Amino acid sequence: MALLEFTNKGIYCAPADVYIDPWKKVKRALITHGHADHSRWGHSYYLCTKSARPVIRHRLGPINIETVDYGETRTINGVKFSFHPAGHILGSAQIRAEYKGEVWVASGDYKIEDDGLAEAFVPIKCHGFITESTFGLPVYKWQPQEEVFDEINQWWRENKAQGKVSIISAYSLGKAQRIMQNIDPGIGRIFTHGAVENINEVIRKQGVPLVETTRVHSKIKKDEYKGGLVIAPPSATGGNWIRKFRPYSVAIASGWMGLRGTRRRRNADRGFVLSDHADWEGLNQAIKDTGCEKVIVTHGYTEVFTKWLREQGYEAYAEKTQFETETPEDTDE
Amino acid sequence: MRLFARLFTTLDQTTKTNTKVAALAQYFAEAEDKDRLWTVAILSRRRPKRTVNTTMLRTWAAELSGLPLWLFEETYHVVGDLAETIARILPEPERKSNQPLSYWIEYLQNLRDLDEAQRKEKVADAWAQLDYTERFVFNKLITGGFRMGVSQKLMTRALSKYTEIEENTLAHRLMGDWTPDSTTFEKLILIADPNEDISKPYPFYLAYPLEEAPEELGAVSEWQIEQKWDGIRGQVIVRDDEVFVWSRGEELVTPKFPEFHPLAEQLPNGTVLDGEIMPYQDEQPLPFNLLQTRIGRKNVTKAILKKAPVVLIAYDLLEYEGEDIREKPMAERRQRLEDLLEDNPTEGIVLLSELVEENTWEGLKEERENSRAHFSEGLMLKRRDSVYRSGRKRGDWWKWKVDPLTIDAVMLYAQRGHGRRANLFSDFTFAVWDGEQLVPFTKAYSGLTDEEFNEITAWVRRNTKERFGPVRSVNPHHVFEIAFEGIQRSKRHKSGVALRFPRISRWRKDKPVEEANTLEDLQGLLEVYGA
Numbered sequence: 001m002a003l004l005e006f007t008n009k010g011i012y013c014a015p016a017d018v019y020i021d022p023w024k025k026v027k028r029a030l031i032t033h034g035h036a037d038h039s040r041w042g043h044s045y046y047l048c049t050k051s052a053r054p055v056i057r058h059r060l061g062p063i064n065i066e067t068v069d070y071g072e073t074r075t076i077n078g079v080k081f082s083f084h085p086a087g088h089i090l091g092s093a094q095i096r097a098e099y100k101g102e103v104w105v106a107s108g109d110y111k112i113e114d115d116g117l118a119e120a121f122v123p124i125k126c127h128g129f130i131t132e133s134t135f136g137l138p139v140y141k142w143q144p145q146e147e148v149f150d151e152i153n154q155w156w157r158e159n160k161a162q163g164k165v166s167i168i169s170a171y172s173l174g175k176a177q178r179i180m181q182n183i184d185p186g187i188g189r190i191f192t193h194g195a196v197e198n199i200n201e202v203i204r205k206q207g208v209p210l211v212e213t214t215r216v217h218s219k220i221k222k223d224e225y226k227g228g229l230v231i232a233p234p235s236a237t238g239g240n241w242i243r244k245f246r247p248y249s250v251a252i253a254s255g256w257m258g259l260r261g262t263r264r265r266r267n268a269d270r271g272f273v274l275s276d277h278a279d280w281e282g283l284n285q286a287i288k289d290t291g292c293e294k295v296i297v298t299h300g301y302t303e304v305f306t307k308w309l310r311e312q313g314y315e316a317y318a319e320k321t322q323f324e325t326e327t328p329e330d331t332d333e
Numbered sequence: 334m335r336l337f338a339r340l341f342t343t344l345d346q347t348t349k350t351n352t353k354v355a356a357l358a359q360y361f362a363e364a365e366d367k368d369r370l371w372t373v374a375i376l377s378r379r380r381p382k383r384t385v386n387t388t389m390l391r392t393w394a395a396e397l398s399g400l401p402l403w404l405f406e407e408t409y410h411v412v413g414d415l416a417e418t419i420a421r422i423l424p425e426p427e428r429k430s431n432q433p434l435s436y437w438i439e440y441l442q443n444l445r446d447l448d449e450a451q452r453k454e455k456v457a458d459a460w461a462q463l464d465y466t467e468r469f470v471f472n473k474l475i476t477g478g479f480r481m482g483v484s485q486k487l488m489t490r491a492l493s494k495y496t497e498i499e500e501n502t503l504a505h506r507l508m509g510d511w512t513p514d515s516t517t518f519e520k521l522i523l524i525a526d527p528n529e530d531i532s533k534p535y536p537f538y539l540a541y542p543l544e545e546a547p548e549e550l551g552a553v554s555e556w557q558i559e560q561k562w563d564g565i566r567g568q569v570i571v572r573d574d575e576v577f578v579w580s581r582g583e584e585l586v587t588p589k590f591p592e593f594h595p596l597a598e599q600l601p602n603g604t605v606l607d608g609e610i611m612p613y614q615d616e617q618p619l620p621f622n623l624l625q626t627r628i629g630r631k632n633v634t635k636a637i638l639k640k641a642p643v644v645l646i647a648y649d650l651l652e653y654e655g656e657d658i659r660e661k662p663m664a665e666r667r668q669r670l671e672d673l674l675e676d677n678p679t680e681g682i683v684l685l686s687e688l689v690e691e692n693t694w695e696g697l698k699e700e701r702e703n704s705r706a707h708f709s710e711g712l713m714l715k716r717r718d719s720v721y722r723s724g725r726k727r728g729d730w731w732k733w734k735v736d737p738l739t740i741d742a743v744m745l746y747a748q749r750g751h752g753r754r755a756n757l758f759s760d761f762t763f764a765v766w767d768g769e770q771l772v773p774f775t776k777a778y779s780g781l782t783d784e785e786f787n788e789i790t791a792w793v794r795r796n797t798k799e800r801f802g803p804v805r806s807v808n809p810h811h812v813f814e815i816a817f818e819g820i821q822r823s824k825r826h827k828s829g830v831a832l833r834f835p836r837i838s839r840w841r842k843d844k845p846v847e848e849a850n851t852l853e854d855l856q857g858l859l860e861v862y863g864a
Contacts, residue, residue: 137404137407137408138404138421139408139417139418256756258421259412260414261414261751261752261754261755265755265757267348301407307404308404
């Protein structure tokens with residue numbers, strides 16, 4: 001039996017009797033990061049990194065939660081656990097488990113590129129590696145983020161020159177802050193949807209400086225938005241909420257914008273290819289750098305990516321998480 | 334190609350018509366003549382001949398990218414666009430190219446005389462010097478399926494903006510059997526030639542579907558009413574003792590219809606008829622699919638002529654005694670058409686589309702319900718005082734189609750879609766019950782909303798039984814109402830039937846799978862409506 005295995009509740013470590021990112025209620029949960037499909041409500045005990053805690057507390061309310069520093073070892077029933085940066089969002093971690101000389105890493109969601117906000121990804125040597133495969137096809141290739149932000153800045157400037165409001169659709173935890181931190185704030189004012197601003201407040205409170213933003217509310221006069229940038233979650237940009245900003249241009253920032261078909265389907269004016277997940281090369285590089293023999297592939301193009309890894313000489317398996325069932329485009333948090 | 338690639342990007346990034354027209358007009362202003370002409374050609378569906386097939390492309394692209402072919406194929410199924418898949422997976426270009434669009438088209442055309450190894454070398458060398466968008470465009474030039482979100486009409490409008498020549502005049506000049514190799518931008522577009530190509534047809538006027546109640550259209554007496562014939566829209570031209578037959582796709586199809594060749598003697602020069610090419614025998618129309626089998630053939634053999642003979646059911650006259658009469662009212666054109674056919678008998682080659690004589694909308698509704706009985710798809714309503722316009726325009730011509738036939742069917746197989754439907758399961762195979770068994774009888778692609786496609790995609794991912802390449806078999810669970818226009822006996826299909834224009838009309842979430850229709854029900858429809 002492997003040190004980490006998939007059960008109907010989540011990734012289970014039997015000797016320690018703990019779960020990693022479980023989706024059903026368990027006694028002890030180790031959490032990689034605060035996104036809803038990894039950090040669920042109802043466990044009796046939570047363990048996460050220090051910088052992941054505030055958002056998790058904010059989202060889940062009063063819970064029994066402990067924290068560790070990156071790299072700090074926590075031994076549970078003889079299994080040594082440690083958390084290492086995954087580069088996905090602020091506080092996100094890969095969880096390393098070591099028991100009787102066998103080392104496994106559950107990477108959660110990760111990306112290789114340093115986005116300037118999330119703690120940068122660090123490869124961890126292991127025997128077995130659990131990887132996501134959200135963008136596990138060779139057609140997904142990310143440009144360096146500087147190039148993407150050049151495009152976004154240019155789009156914002158052009159809209160401003162035309163007297164339009166620029167609205168960008170991005171998940172409220174992670175992508176929204178990444179955009180705020182990397183965009184050129186000299187172009188104009190940055191406004192945020194309430195869901196985004198709530199997260200901003202949590203992050204500022206934990207001592208991470210974010211650029212100045214203004215929460216969208218009814219007292220702001222329409223003219224004030226002119227030439228500004230509004231960051232809002234996809235649920236808001238798809239509805240009536242954005243009407244008040246007319247005239248506007250809507251863009252979506254997501255890895256899925258890398259496919260022409262999915263971009264055109266979304267009916268946005270622009271699509272920027274910006275993801276907090278690893279692209280094809282990122283996934284392959286990350287797996288190679290672990291020096292592992294065994295890979296468990298979850299979440300995404302699991303079957304195809306598993307077959308590819310087997311051809312590369314890995315002992316690879318596909319496993320389903322509960323969230324396997326969603327439409328893939330809904331999962332780029 | 335940079336200029337053309339930039340145009341493509343601009344068009345691809347907007348849904349606004351004005352932005353598209355402006356971008357195109359600007360492109361026409363900046364591009365060189367040859368490129369302008371090729372752009373006009375591409376946007377009027379005159380594509381360069383294919384010199385590399387897609388199997389070669391896939392193999393070469395996979396090889397150059399260092400990927401196994403199976404992974405390339407899997408990726409392609411998800412992306413749903415071969416040109417895009419290839420452009421994305423290839424390694425970064427090694428150098429840049431400043432060559433224009435027409436250079437690359439000629440480059441591709443010159444592959445014709447090379448062997449496979451040389452073609453591969455040429456294509457690989459092109460890929461090595463084109464950036465992502467240029468590669469994408471280059472690949473589209475090879476595969477042919479060029480959709481830039483610009484209709485011929487929109488292109489004509491942009492061309493009009495740039496040349497300051499009237500749109501209708503341009504539409505006419507753009508028709509006909511030209512290729513960029515046979516003409517120049519100046520000759521085709523800019524110079525008004527008094528002896529313009531004698532084969533040149535007029536742009537077709539296309540009807541809009543009637544969605545409101547017919548009563549909204551006013552008095553019945555203002556309308557000329559005919560059957561909506563289920564054939565191929567065609568224009569027959571007689572000029573200089575020659576006959577030319579055009580189909581709606583602006584294809585010159587004269588050789589495919591030898592039945593019409595005697596018209597060169599039978600009709601006066603300077604005659605242009607608009608009508609429906611219909612399979613027809615013993616004074617009655619035949620089912621459309623007979624015609625379909627005939628169109629697909631390269632050679633029209635005697636056997637085919639015997640099995641699927643055609644006539645032209647004429648309903649409009651566009652040119653009379655060499656004069657363009659499209660600006661005359663419908664009623665007057667109709668009168669001249671009737672006179673013309675009476676004075677010039679064609680021995681049954683051209684028939685007059687009979688008028689439906691009914692004085693009330695109620696009576697017409699009944700007539701419409703009956704239309705399947707005479708192989709018509711419903712009724713056509715044409716305003717008596719209307720001129721013959723070009724393209725699809727609201728107001729004067731309406732098609733009032735009979736409600737489709739429907740059947741409730743079970744989804745059995747799902748396949749990922751293309752284009753806007755990339756990464757979604759959107760192509761389905763449906764079955765009906767035959768006792769305990771489900772018999773597949775049709776495929777259908779369209780008819781669901783984006784939300785429904787998302788929902789069914791999530792479901793397919795969860796309920797896949799087996800995978801066969803891009804196709805997945807799923808548990809029989811969901812029932813859909815399939816609408817279609819006609820039903821035929823068919824030996825090619827296991828179910829023994831073939832449907833015309835099948836599409837999904839409703840997702841019957843209320844219906845358990847056991848209550849879907851049966852093969853017997855389908856055969857019942859065949860008895861009543863089939864042939």
